[in-house]
Amino acid sequence: MSTGSVQTIPRKRRGTELFLLLAALVVGIGAYVAAELGYNGAVPDNLVQVAGGFAALALAAHVAVRLLAPYADPVLLPLVVMLNGLGLAMINRIDLDLAADNRPEGPFAGQQLIWTLIGVIGFVAVLLVIRDHRRLQAYTYTMGLGAIVLLLLPLVPFLGKNINGAQIWIGIGPLSFQPGEVAKILLVVFFAGYLVVKRDALALAGRRILGIDLPRGRDLGPILVAWLVSLAVLVFQRDLGSSLLFFGLFVVLLYVATERVGWIVVGALLFAAGAYFGYLTFAHVQARVTGWLDPFSDPDAYFQIQQSLYGLAFGGLLGTGLGQGDPTLTPFSYSDFIVPSFGEELGLTGLMAIVVVYALIVERALRVALLCRDAFGKLLAAGLAVAFALQVFVVVGGVTRLIPLTGLTTPFLSYGGSSLVANWAIIALLLRVSHVTRRPSPSAAPLAADDATQVVKLR
Amino acid sequence: MNRPIRVLAVFCGLLFLALLLNANYVQFIDAEDLNSTSGNRRVVDEEFSRERGPVLVGEASVARSVANKDDYDYQRVYRQTQLYAHLTGYYSYVYGRTAIEDTANPILSGGDSRLFVDRVADLVGSQQPSGGSVQLTIDPQAQQAALEGLQALPGGPRGAVVALDPATGGVLAMVSTPSYDPNRLASHDFDAAADAYDQLNKDDDQPLLDRTRENTWAPGSTFKLVTAAAALESGRYTPDTMVPGGPTLDLPQTDRVLSNDVESCGSGDITLTMALAFSCNVSFGDIGLDLGNAALKEQAEAFGFNDGSYFDDLRLVASNYPADAPGALTAFSAIGQYDVAATPLQMAMVAGAIANDGDVMKPYVIDEVLSPDVELLERTEPEQLSEAVSSEVAEQLTTMMVSVVEDGTADEAAIPGVAVAGKTGTAERSEDLPPYAWFVSFAPADDPQVAVAVFVENPDVPREEISGGGLAGPIAKSVMQAVIGS
Numbered sequence: 001m002s003t004g005s006v007q008t009i010p011r012k013r014r015g016t017e018l019f020l021l022l023a024a025l026v027v028g029i030g031a032y033v034a035a036e037l038g039y040n041g042a043v044p045d046n047l048v049q050v051a052g053g054f055a056a057l058a059l060a061a062h063v064a065v066r067l068l069a070p071y072a073d074p075v076l077l078p079l080v081v082m083l084n085g086l087g088l089a090m091i092n093r094i095d096l097d098l099a100a101d102n103r104p105e106g107p108f109a110g111q112q113l114i115w116t117l118i119g120v121i122g123f124v125a126v127l128l129v130i131r132d133h134r135r136l137q138a139y140t141y142t143m144g145l146g147a148i149v150l151l152l153l154p155l156v157p158f159l160g161k162n163i164n165g166a167q168i169w170i171g172i173g174p175l176s177f178q179p180g181e182v183a184k185i186l187l188v189v190f191f192a193g194y195l196v197v198k199r200d201a202l203a204l205a206g207r208r209i210l211g212i213d214l215p216r217g218r219d220l221g222p223i224l225v226a227w228l229v230s231l232a233v234l235v236f237q238r239d240l241g242s243s244l245l246f247f248g249l250f251v252v253l254l255y256v257a258t259e260r261v262g263w264i265v266v267g268a269l270l271f272a273a274g275a276y277f278g279y280l281t282f283a284h285v286q287a288r289v290t291g292w293l294d295p296f297s298d299p300d301a302y303f304q305i306q307q308s309l310y311g312l313a314f315g316g317l318l319g320t321g322l323g324q325g326d327p328t329l330t331p332f333s334y335s336d337f338i339v340p341s342f343g344e345e346l347g348l349t350g351l352m353a354i355v356v357v358y359a360l361i362v363e364r365a366l367r368v369a370l371l372c373r374d375a376f377g378k379l380l381a382a383g384l385a386v387a388f389a390l391q392v393f394v395v396v397g398g399v400t401r402l403i404p405l406t407g408l409t410t411p412f413l414s415y416g417g418s419s420l421v422a423n424w425a426i427i428a429l430l431l432r433v434s435h436v437t438r439r440p441s442p443s444a445a446p447l448a449a450d451d452a453t454q455v456v457k458l459r
Numbered sequence: 460m461n462r463p464i465r466v467l468a469v470f471c472g473l474l475f476l477a478l479l480l481n482a483n484y485v486q487f488i489d490a491e492d493l494n495s496t497s498g499n500r501r502v503v504d505e506e507f508s509r510e511r512g513p514v515l516v517g518e519a520s521v522a523r524s525v526a527n528k529d530d531y532d533y534q535r536v537y538r539q540t541q542l543y544a545h546l547t548g549y550y551s552y553v554y555g556r557t558a559i560e561d562t563a564n565p566i567l568s569g570g571d572s573r574l575f576v577d578r579v580a581d582l583v584g585s586q587q588p589s590g591g592s593v594q595l596t597i598d599p600q601a602q603q604a605a606l607e608g609l610q611a612l613p614g615g616p617r618g619a620v621v622a623l624d625p626a627t628g629g630v631l632a633m634v635s636t637p638s639y640d641p642n643r644l645a646s647h648d649f650d651a652a653a654d655a656y657d658q659l660n661k662d663d664d665q666p667l668l669d670r671t672r673e674n675t676w677a678p679g680s681t682f683k684l685v686t687a688a689a690a691l692e693s694g695r696y697t698p699d700t701m702v703p704g705g706p707t708l709d710l711p712q713t714d715r716v717l718s719n720d721v722e723s724c725g726s727g728d729i730t731l732t733m734a735l736a737f738s739c740n741v742s743f744g745d746i747g748l749d750l751g752n753a754a755l756k757e758q759a760e761a762f763g764f765n766d767g768s769y770f771d772d773l774r775l776v777a778s779n780y781p782a783d784a785p786g787a788l789t790a791f792s793a794i795g796q797y798d799v800a801a802t803p804l805q806m807a808m809v810a811g812a813i814a815n816d817g818d819v820m821k822p823y824v825i826d827e828v829l830s831p832d833v834e835l836l837e838r839t840e841p842e843q844l845s846e847a848v849s850s851e852v853a854e855q856l857t858t859m860m861v862s863v864v865e866d867g868t869a870d871e872a873a874i875p876g877v878a879v880a881g882k883t884g885t886a887e888r889s890e891d892l893p894p895y896a897w898f899v900s901f902a903p904a905d906d907p908q909v910a911v912a913v914f915v916e917n918p919d920v921p922r923e924e925i926s927g928g929g930l931a932g933p934i935a936k937s938v939m940q941a942v943i944g945s
Contacts, residue, residue, distance in 0.1 A: 256463040299498060312485045313493035314501040326501050344501075348486040352479055359475035366468045370461055378460050382467060389471040393478065402481040 010438045013074040014066050020078035021062055025055050028085015031322060035093035035345075038323025044092075053113065054085060057120045068127040069435035073368060076434075079361050080427050083412035084119075084420070086354070088112055089322070090334070090341055091415050097328040108334050108415045115417035119424035126428035133433050137376045140193025147186035148229075150179035155236060167237045180233075180242050181409070181422035184249075184387055185429070191250055192379035195257035198222070199375075203258040226250040227270045231277070238284060241398075241408035245390050247271060252386045253379055292404035304331050308399050311344035312351075319347030335414040336407055339396050355396065358411075362389040368434045381433045384426050507552055508532045511567045512590035512831065514547050514559055517599045520592075522547040522560065522641075529647050535560075537641040542602050545669040546595065546633060546773075546824065549641035553649055554656055558669070559593065559825070562772055566591045566828055566836075573828070573836050591836065594827040596629035598622075601909070604941040605634040608934030614919025619670035619803040622938050625811040625901060625910045627841035628820030632911075632938055633804075639666040672775045675800035676914065679886030680738045680927065681897045682795025684809055684856065687735055689758035690746050691852040696731055698855050702742040704729040710744075710787035717744040717790055732859045736867030738883060740794050747793025752784050755792060761847040762809050763819055764801070769844055772824040778805040795886060807912035809847075810899040813860065814880070814907030817853035819844040861904050869898070871932035874940060878904035881935065883927030893918055898931030902939045909942040911935040 029051045036044040044050070058081045065072055092109035099107065130136065136143070153170050154160035161169040161176060169176050195202070202222075230247035233239055251267030278285045291302035295309065307330035315325065327333040327341035334341070343351040365385035372378045391408055398405040409419035485493075494502050508531040513520035521543040524533040535550050537543070548558025556564055565571035569590040605620035612618070615636070622632035643655035659667050668674060690696040704725040708717040717740050724739035734742035747755060756765075759780035763769065767777030778801040784792050791797035804822060812819040821842040828837040848856070860880030863869050869881040884897030896918050901910040913931035920930070 252467065256460055256467065259460065259463050296496070309485060309489075309493055310496070310499045310501055312482070313490035314499075314505075316486060316490050326504060329500055343482065343486060348482055351482050351486065355475055355478050355482065359472065362471050362475070363468060366464055366471065370464050370468075375460065378464065382460075382464055385471070386467065389474060393474045396478050397481070400478070400481050400485055402477060 009440055010071055012070045014062075014070060017065065017074035017077055018062060020075065021058055021081055024078040024082035025058055025085065027082050028054065028089060031086050031089035032092060035089050035322040036096070038321050038345075039093055039096050040323075050088075050092075050113065054088065054116070057116060058085075061120050061123055064124040064127055065431060068124075068131075069431050071438040071440075072431035072435040073364055073438075075364050076361060076427055076430060079357055079364075080412055080423070083354070083357060084116055086342070087338065087410075087413035087415075088116065090327075090338055090345075090413070093323050093345075094328055094334045094341065096323075097326075098334075101328065103328070106334070111417070112415050112420070115420045118417065119420045122421050123424040123428045126425050127432060130429070130432055132436055133377055133380060133429065134374060134436075136189050136380070137193045137196065140190055140197075143186045143193070144190035147183040147190060150183035150186065151229075151233065151237075153179045168239045168242065176417075178409075178416070178418035180237075180239070181418040182425075184242075184245065185384075185422060185425055187246060188249065188253075188380060188383035188387055191253045192376055192383055194222070195253055195379055196376045199257040202254065202263075203260060222254075224270075227274065231274055238282075239407065240278070240285060240288065241391075241394055241406035244271075244394060244406065245387065245408065247274070248390050249383060249387050253383050256382050257375075257379060288404040288406065292401060295401065304337065305399070305401060305405055307331070308337055308340040309401060311340045312400065315344035315347045315351075317348050319343070319345050319350055321345060335409065335416055336395065337399055338410055338414045339399050342413075343400075354413075355392075358388075358392045358396075362392070365430050368430055368437065372433055372437045377433045377437065381430055384430055388423075388426065503552065504531070506568055507550075509568055510589040511535065511550070512569070512592035512829075514543075514563070514567070515592055515594045516543065516546075516597045516602070519599070524590075527647070531647055534647060535642075535645045537645070540640045540642065541638045542606055542634065543597075544638045544641050545635045545671070546597065547641060549644040551644040551652055551656070552647070553652055554644060558773055559595070562774075563593045563825060563828075566593060569831070574830060589831045591831055592829045592833070593825050594829065596624070596631065596824055596826040596839075597633065598631040598942055600941040600944075601632040601938050602634060604937040605632045605913075605934065606636070608913070608937050609634065609636045609915075612915065612918065612930060612934075614917075616919050617664055617670065617916040619914045619916075620911065620934060620938060621671045621803045621807040622909050622911045622942065623807050623811045623820075623822060625814035625820070625907045628808075628811070628822045628844075629826065629839075629841070630822055630824040631909060631942055633671050633824065635668070635670040637662075637664050637666045669773075670914065670916065671803045672770070672773060673802075675776055675778050675802050675805075676895050676916065677799060677886035677888070678795040678801040678806055679884035679895060679897055680740075680795060681806055681809070681882050681884035681899045681912075682799055682801070683735060683738065683743050683793070684813065684860070684882050684899070685759050685762060686743050686747055686750075686755060686793045687731065687859065688762075688813070688848045688852060688856060689750055689754050690731065691855055692758065692848055693750060693754065695749075696746070698730065698732045698859055700731050701728040702731055702734050703745045704734070704739055705741055708741040708744045708790065710748075710790055717741055717794075732862055735859045735882070736863045738863075738868055743793050744790035747789045748787065750793075752781070752789045752792065755789065756780050756782065758847070759799075761819070761845050762812055763805055763844065769821050770804070770823075771821075775804065776802060778802050795884065803912045803914040805912075806897065806899050806914070807910055810880075810882075810901045810912060811907075811910035812847040813853050813856045814901040814910050815853075816850040817846055817848040819847050857904055860900070864900070868926070869900070869928040869932055871928050872898065872900055872936045872939075874902060874936060874943075877902050877939075877943065879936075879939065880904045880907075881932070883932065885925060885927050893922060894925055896925055896930040897927045898935045900932075900935045900939065902943060909939050911938050913938075 091112050095107040095109050098105050154167050159170050161171040168178055168180050230243045233243045254263040291305050295302040295305045311330050322345050325344040327344050330337045362385050369378050369381035394406055395408040395410050397403040409416050411423045510533045511524045513523035521539055522537050525536050527534040537547055548560040550556045550560045567590045601622050609618045619635045624631055639659050644652050646652045724737055764778045764780040767775045781798040788797050792799050821844045823839045830836050857880050861878055864873050864879045864881045868883045872879055872881045879902040881900030886895040896915040898913045901907045913934045915930050918925050918930050
């Protein structure tokens with residue numbers, strides 16, 4: 001036995017995860033039943049199939065974590081299962097309304113359940129293929145290139161599709177996919193790998209102005225490139241949300257890697273310049289700002305945000321009850337505007353609970369980053385956490401008129417395959433980093449045998 | 460790198476805190492404003508779907524909600540629309556609410572604070588809130604008599620009848636013709652409702668207009684009651700005071716001449732009673748000039764002119780008496796011409812005040828407010844609005860008005876065995892337009908139970924045959940008979 005150091009053996013806590021998972025399933029499936037009860041007054045016909053199928057998917061994910069990442073954080077999976085279940089319940093409930101009104105959209109719930117299946121398969125695949133996140137660092141530039149290619153795909157003629165004014169989709173046959181959602185993950189890997197290598201150079205102090213160390217001019221290259229790419233996304237794809245997300249992500253990771261607030265200052269200035277440029281140049285950006293400042297100035301132009309606010313107000317403190325509001329009055333109540341749908345039917349109480357669940361996911365992910373021992377893993381986990389947080393803030397803040405409206409999907413809740421698959425992959429990566437961080441150090445295991453051998457040799 | 464990550468954790472926490480605070484602002488603090496913003500379909504839909512309480516006249520519900528199987532749970536149904544459309548109004552998805560549907564909306568929709576206990580019970584039992592009902596003061600027989608009277612006139616002209624209980628101010632009949640069908644506007648087929656609305660709006664007869672209260676017209680000779688009241692109140696006139704008769708009155712400072720329509724006004728001076736009985740323009744023009752515009756205005760306002768605020772139950776347009784009339788035009792004001800304009804409700808109030816010892820009662824049409832369980836929540840208490848004339852003057856005016864019916868221009872309104880007090884009116888417009896025909900009256904003169912004003916806007920008879928007594932008198936008579944007989 002080694003003397004002195006006491007090896008603490010981390011608990012796997014998979015039982016905790018299972019317990020929380022069951023609670024999450026009760027919430028998700030309960031919402032599904034409650035919404036149909038509220039809408040039709042009857043338990044859904046396909047309850048056994050849908051609830052059974054969804055529970056099976058969740059349990060499969062749990063078993064995969066047990067086998068492939070047993071030391072991973074036990075809270076993340078139940079939280080996302082709950083959100084995914086709530087999203088399915090709301091989308092199914094909106095389907096009923098859309099069908100009753102003979103609206104051309106939908107039905108979405110069946111597809112969303114299939115996408116959930118694909119998402120969970122992707123989740124397991126990520127855990128299976130990536131056994132140690134540090135191996136991703138070897139693919140830093142491949143990932144960067146992949147991200148650029150994915151971002152450019154929607155601009156390819158015949159492949160790209162313009163939906164609702166944003167050129168961010170590709171269509172293969174009947175399927176539509178937003179490559180930007182996956183590009184987001186690849187970008188985080190690229191940023192993390194790149195900054196691990198370059199952070200010392202970037203951390204060199206430049207001039208100190210007003211108590212803040214500003215970087216040297218010649219080190220500004222990378223941030224300028226990221227800024228230009230973001231602007232390109234805005235200009236060519238008219239995707240305000242993604243543009244903001246990519247740039248914010250890079251600036252924050254730069255700050256984490258270098259521990260220099262100066263980068264935030266530079267980033268904020270560039271952001272302000274870019275936002276001003278966008279405001280001056282693009283009518284759709286101006287419309288978003290006006291719709292934010294005074295949504296009631298034009299009943300037609302700002303219809304979405306008005307309906308969103310009406311829905312939230314109509315829900316009030318306790319909501320109308322699932323299935324008993326009118327969320328479909330708001331356009332895209334099943335995707336971008338699914339949060340107001342929840343606010344209307346579950347009220348302020350329900351909406352705050354959902355925001356808190358998002359906050360827990362983000363803080364849990366940042367905890368993974370904090371505990372991680374290698375720099376790449378720290379940047380990776382922090383990057384994923386920040387990307388998630390920014391996305392939730394931009395979309396929830398947008399639909400509740402805290403900030404101007406930008407089009408982004410609501411992770412795990414809103415209808416959309418690319419978003420669902422990408423977010424399940426993000427959780428898989430976080431669990432992987434968490435597992436690698438918390439598992440017992442392999443070097444500490446076979447000590448007794450080594451001692452014995454040495455004793456023999458000495459004689 | 461741990462310090463930036465901790466900073467990041469706090470920063471993300473602040474982002475989520477901002478989301479939470481903003482949600483509280485939108486869903487709690489700002490919610491009431493958002494819910495009352497016009498064009499908020501959720502609120503409109505929810506109210507439109509509710510079971511509203513009925514509007515009751517006598518034993519019958521003239522507006523009620525019937526369970527329904529389309530997008531909205533209840534359909535509003537109006538009955539006897541020819542009689543009651545202008546009272547109930549309509550509740551349309553597209554065009555909103557009017558009349559009682561509007562003013563009594565809190566109680567009908569169930570939102571009224573007096574129904575608070577019911578609402579809490581509904582919330583606990585997760586029932587849709589249901590509305591209370593309102594009982595109107597309308598006497599169905601009087602209402603029917605008024606409608607039949609107007610419809611019986613040749614050409615089925617535009618007109619209005621208002622009957623009041625002089626002692627309380629309660630409205631016994633309130634009819635405006637032509638009427639419309641509120642059911643078409645309340646239809647859940649919004650295109651059909653829009654077509655109906657367009658059609659009604661294009662109609663030259665303006666069926667949506669409630670002529671009893673939503674527009675004013677020159678009251679003509681019926682306004683001589685107000686002038687006579689002012690004269691008697693001044694103390695310088697009695698019913699027997701001699702006033703100028705004769706065919707014409709030269710008006711100072713103008714080249715206009717006021718003339719009498721009838722020859723009964725004699726050639727010299729006549730008594731005030733006779734001047735009223737034969738509706739002598741010359742006499743009242745002279746009295747008007749003698750009293751002055753200010754005195755007439757004060758008297759008119761004591762009856763309720765220049766104020767539309769006292770009728771709580773329905774929207775009312777204020778009747779007008781001009782603030783000042785240049786020189787001799789006061790003579791025209793004194794005979795209800797020039798800028799004087801009144802609603803039929805206002806003229807009924809003039810008759811009602813004379814019948815009620817000179818006290819003007821505040822008019823009302825909602826008698827009782829009932830909870831969904833038909834429990835009495837409130838009964839309207841009669842309220843005095845003002846004292847228009849002293850009781851002596853009221854008595855003198857009553858006697859003079861009885862002689863109008865017995866000896867003068869209004870013999871068509873006489874009821875055998877009952878003393879009727881009345882006054883005719885024919886208001887000139889221009890040469891090519893028929894004059895308005897008016898009649899105001901009350902009966903029985905010694906114990907008044909009903910005061911009536913009848914107004915015919917476009918009588919479809921030869922010009923020389925138009926007279927307030929001949930056209931409007933019989934309608935007033937049948938309405939008074941309906942009330943007294945019942």
